[in-house]
Amino acid sequence: MRAAPHAALLRRDAARERLALAGLSVPALLLVGATMILPVGWLFVLSFLDDSGAPSLANYRRLLARPAYARILFATFEISILTTALCIVLGYLLAYALAQLPRRWAALGMLGVLMPFWTSILVRTYAWLVLLQRDGVINVWGMRLGLWHAPLALVYNLPGTLIGLVHIMLPFLVLPAYGAMRAVQRDHLRAAASLGATPVQVFWRVFFPLTLPGVAAGALIVFILCLGSFVTPAVLGGGKVLMAANAVASDVELFFNWGAASALGAVLLVLTFALLFLATRLVRLERLFGSEAP
Amino acid sequence: MTAGRSLPITVRQVGKRYGDLRALDDVDLDVRSGEFLTLLGPSGSGKTTLLMVLAGFARPDHGSIRFGENEVIRLPPHRRDVGVVFQSYALFPHMSVAGNIGFPLRLRKVPRAEIARRVEQALDLVQLSGLGGRRVDALSGGQRQRVALARAVVFAPRILLMDEPLSALDKQLREHMQIELRSLHARLGMTTICVTHDQREALTMSDRVAVIDRGRIMQIDTPRALYERPANRFVAGFVGQSFFLPVTRHGGAVHLDGCALRIAGPVPEGAAHLLLRPERLRILAAPEDGLNLLRGTVMSLAYQGESVLVQVVLAGGARIAVRTGAAASALPAEGAAVLLGLAPEDTVLLADAAA
Numbered sequence A: 001m002r003a004a005p006h007a008a009l010l011r012r013d014a015a016r017e018r019l020a021l022a023g024l025s026v027p028a029l030l031l032v033g034a035t036m037i038l039p040v041g042w043l044f045v046l047s048f049l050d051d052s053g054a055p056s057l058a059n060y061r062r063l064l065a066r067p068a069y070a071r072i073l074f075a076t077f078e079i080s081i082l083t084t085a086l087c088i089v090l091g092y093l094l095a096y097a098l099a100q101l102p103r104r105w106a107a108l109g110m111l112g113v114l115m116p117f118w119t120s121i122l123v124r125t126y127a128w129l130v131l132l133q134r135d136g137v138i139n140v141w142g143m144r145l146g147l148w149h150a151p152l153a154l155v156y157n158l159p160g161t162l163i164g165l166v167h168i169m170l171p172f173l174v175l176p177a178y179g180a181m182r183a184v185q186r187d188h189l190r191a192a193a194s195l196g197a198t199p200v201q202v203f204w205r206v207f208f209p210l211t212l213p214g215v216a217a218g219a220l221i222v223f224i225l226c227l228g229s230f231v232t233p234a235v236l237g238g239g240k241v242l243m244a245a246n247a248v249a250s251d252v253e254l255f256f257n258w259g260a261a262s263a264l265g266a267v268l269l270v271l272t273f274a275l276l277f278l279a280t281r282l283v284r285l286e287r288l289f290g291s292e293a294p
Numbered sequence B: 001m002t003a004g005r006s007l008p009i010t011v012r013q014v015g016k017r018y019g020d021l022r023a024l025d026d027v028d029l030d031v032r033s034g035e036f037l038t039l040l041g042p043s044g045s046g047k048t049t050l051l052m053v054l055a056g057f058a059r060p061d062h063g064s065i066r067f068g069e070n071e072v073i074r075l076p077p078h079r080r081d082v083g084v085v086f087q088s089y090a091l092f093p094h095m096s097v098a099g100n101i102g103f104p105l106r107l108r109k110v111p112r113a114e115i116a117r118r119v120e121q122a123l124d125l126v127q128l129s130g131l132g133g134r135r136v137d138a139l140s141g142g143q144r145q146r147v148a149l150a151r152a153v154v155f156a157p158r159i160l161l162m163d164e165p166l167s168a169l170d171k172q173l174r175e176h177m178q179i180e181l182r183s184l185h186a187r188l189g190m191t192t193i194c195v196t197h198d199q200r201e202a203l204t205m206s207d208r209v210a211v212i213d214r215g216r217i218m219q220i221d222t223p224r225a226l227y228e229r230p231a232n233r234f235v236a237g238f239v240g241q242s243f244f245l246p247v248t249r250h251g252g253a254v255h256l257d258g259c260a261l262r263i264a265g266p267v268p269e270g271a272a273h274l275l276l277r278p279e280r281l282r283i284l285a286a287p288e289d290g291l292n293l294l295r296g297t298v299m300s301l302a303y304q305g306e307s308v309l310v311q312v313v314l315a316g317g318a319r320i321a322v323r324t325g326a327a328a329s330a331l332p333a334e335g336a337a338v339l340l341g342l343a344p345e346d347t348v349l350l351a352d353a354a355a
Helices: A007-024 A026-046 A058-065 A067-100 A103-118 A121-132 A137-144 A158-183 A186-194 A199-227 A231-236 A244-253 A258-292 B047-055 B097-107 B112-125 B141-153 B171-188 B199-205 B223-228 B233-238
Strands: B009-018 B021-031 B036-040 B062-067 B082-085 B159-163 B191-196 B208-213 B216-221 B243-246 B248-250 B253-256 B272-276 B282-284 B292-303 B307-314 B319-325 B337-342 B348-351
Touching (some): A007 A026, A058 A067, A058 A258, A067 A103, A067 A158, A067 A199, A067 A244, A067 A258, A121 A137, A121 A231, A158 A199, A158 A231, A186 A199, A231 A244, B009 B047, B021 B062, B021 B216, B036 B047, B047 B082, B047 B159, B047 B191, B097 B141, B141 B159, B141 B171, B159 B171, B171 B199, B191 B199, B199 B223, B208 B233, B233 B243, B243 B319, B282 B319, B307 B337
Parallel strands (some): B036 B208
Antiparallel strands (some): B208 B216, B243 B272, B292 B307, B292 B337
16 A cells, blocks of 8 residues: 655644744743742742741641731622622623713723723822812812711721722723623624513523623623732721731731731632632533523 | 414505615505515615514604504514514524523413423424524534524414525525425414525515515515516516617517517517526527527537526627526537527516616
8 A cells, every 4th residue: 555645744744833833832931930930839838938947837827816817808808899799880881881882982981991091000099089088079079069068988998998999990890891792793682672572681681691701701800900909908998908918018018027928828819719719610500500591 | 374373464655764875765565464475685775674674673764564453663573573583593692592492482471391392392393303402502504593493483473574594504505494494484374574685595485575676665476477577677687697688669569680579478668678588598400480589699608517508699789698408419619600599478578667
């Protein structure tokens, strides 16, 4: 039997091509390794060393022993979840309004959503301080218009932190939600109507489920960014709102305690992964359930 | 077909403008109960707009639409109770096949067991038994088309609207589905309106075809009448391949290139053109009595499998084509003179449109 022509050469060409493509990704892999995996790994190792550098679980024992750390972790998740929830509600409404507009007006509205994006978080946070403080714009006008009579405590507390965080995080939800809404085909909505769905039913049974993946993606980004937020709770929380990043900063800056800071970071990372794992399981269950009887 | 399963549709003076464009120009249309009617026209003719108005997705400027006795022109789509098959199929990606088909039944609060039974029945009807659990994106194009159809008929609407239902399928499957849609319609009996730009599809499937151009219905007739007695040049040109040759009058006689024509059908008043269909012309070896004869020269031959298309220049200078059997022995050579015969019953005159 005659050998098929060029088989070995073509195989070698294919292998060479694969190698070249793999080679192209080496710089990126090196960068990620050097800037992400090594530092995080190093912090992880630090968290298992005591002050003298000997391996120990002292840092984690201290996390468990001191209720302050539990409070910080709880506050971190509480604020992140609240911010994400508020962003979902406000962001969905905003994205929906934009998606209903003609594209030109929607682009203008989107510019309004994105504009704060191009301003430093610090500047925006201090701007909120000006608006929200005791004799700030909002309190002055609220009282002048007779809406309330004593200055409201809008800042240096949880509500102030939430207002600032929601403002900063909103675009991360609006963008993917808007994209998902624009991608919904008009025929799907028409089909639902022709099959007997009222406008409300069209929304809940077709439009909303079809845009859910976009909202979920946005919510995930918002939630993760919130967990690591530092500037906003520091400025608008006025020291009363301590999130994990603030605790890490004070551990390192004030007490120069790398071990404690690393342990807190590691716990936060593990808890976040656990929560995300749980969330994906829930979403998948819902989808399974949804395909049976949505 | 039984009266309970279908409704007649009466359209009167329905108009819709988009800016300066008259998408629908005072359309009148009567669709009989249980009829399969196709709206045929080029893109932008208004055929899809008419379908969207019937389904309730587009709001016309004025007019009346009755399903049976009921005026529906102001009813929103979810209260019209018509099944719609979309060109894109519009299957819900977040539901399984059974979830899609059961959707209209769940909206109608049909009991679960009954839904399961009717979904199975509908799957059976479109020959997809056992695929109810599949994801929509795991289906082939032909299967999606069937699911869309099953979903549109499962709640037993008395009117079914289809917007280019087969245009996304490849040719083989499309021709198969045309026959299948026909037999499905015979079994279900609902009044069906289908939109297409494919004239062969329209002729294959329909009881009657309405040809639409620039928002107006040009002719509404059975496929045969439409093809053989088109009302005007637009219809003749759009349905089937055709050539138009100017004719002259000499007293009562109609002449083409100086020869009198034998015409079996009606002869219109005023200026007119002769309609020539390539497959109605015969290449003759010698003159035959009773036929209209045309002389010409063969320009080229195009082999098309089941037939050969012969391009011919007539003695008068007009270029036409003749479709003939593919048997090699009967074919004329390129450059040869040919004699063409046209039967009097195929000699159709069309009046020129009043300018």
